[in-house]
Amino acid sequence: MRKFLIYLLTICLMLTGCGAEENENVKVAREYLKSMGFRIVSYEGTAEEYVLTKEKLTRLPYMQYWGLQREDPGKYIGKTITVEKFIVRNHPLDNWDSGSKIDLKI
Numbered sequence: 001m002r003k004f005l006i007y008l009l010t011i012c013l014m015l016t017g018c019g020a021e022e023n024e025n026v027k028v029a030r031e032y033l034k035s036m037g038f039r040i041v042s043y044e045g046t047a048e049e050y051v052l053t054k055e056k057l058t059r060l061p062y063m064q065y066w067g068l069q070r071e072d073p074g075k076y077i078g079k080t081i082t083v084e085k086f087i088v089r090n091h092p093l094d095n096w097d098s099g100s101k102i103d104l105k106i
Helices: 002-009 019-035 062-067
Strands: 012-015 039-051 080-089
Touching (some): 019 039
Antiparallel strands (some): 012 080, 039 080
């Protein structure tokens, strides 16, 4: 759950183009994460590419992804979205406690 939340909060939405621009997207995403105070542990690559549609915005998981963004998704309808995945430290959820303790004894 924690990794999923971190993943959602570190999603950087970039418009795509050719391969050279993907590298630029990664640079921009890195700088953005650093400016937010996150320490990048690793870059996991491109997680997904898709064309954003109104229908996608009404379905999981896209409804959740876009519900967390500050940007209006309407500006990106019909555009290709590239999701770059980073693992970060110094995120507010690093110290989050769900309150539910599970004792797994294997």
